[in-house]
Structures are given as C-alpha cells and as structure tokens.
Amino acid sequence: MASKTTNPFVFLQQVRTETSKVTWPSRRETMISTIMVMGFACLAAAFFFASDQIIAFAIELILGIGR
Template sequence: MASKTNPFAFLQQVRAETSKVTWPSRRETTISTLMVFVMVSFAAAFFFGADQLLGWVMSLILNVGA
C-alpha cells in the first residue's frame, strides 16, 4: 500500500511535475485544432457519401424482386 502524503507536499510535487511539461505554443495549438476540424470534415463527408452509396445499392438489390 502506498504511503500517505500530506496535501501540501502533494501540491508541491504536482507543481514541480507541471513545470517539467513542454507546453505547445498558441500557434501550434491553433494549427493542430484546425487540422482536427479539417480531418473531421473529410471523414464526415466520406462516411456520408459511403452511406448514401450503400443505401442506394441496397435499395436496388431489395427492389429487384418487387
């Protein structure tokens, strides 16, 4: 079982570890966010098109016997 650390020491450790993190710049964050939106848009368009195409093909198959 882990030993208990008092809250003050814990917060000091958290602050020390947080200072070691390399944070992205505002520019890097903006570019990454825009790239995520672009890729989500492409994926949404692709899956919409694939769904429409498969729906059309299935309607052709199912209407053959009608």
C-alpha cells in the first residue's frame, strides 16, 4: 500500500473544505435530539430496573434465598 505524504497545511485546508460541506443541525434540532436521548435512556433504565426487581422476586420465591 503506497502512502502519499501530504503537507500539513494542505491537509488542514482540505479539512476546512470538507467541514464546510457538512450540514450541521440547528440548535433547536440538537436540543430536541438531546432531550429524546435522555428520555429514552431514563425509560430504558426504569425498564431494566423493574425487570431486575421482578426477576429477583421470582428467584426468591422459587429458591427461597436472598434478601
């Protein structure tokens, strides 16, 4: 595999050119996405906590051990 060396200044110029082509989300879109992620993370945490408690209760009933 042949590697082609690039001048660091040329590289930075290419990076700036490529980042100017990116469509960045608005502040509102970013806030909505963040709130949705936090909400679903809390929902998943509650679900797994409840599942864990139910399984622990079932194991305690079946085996008679724990708590």
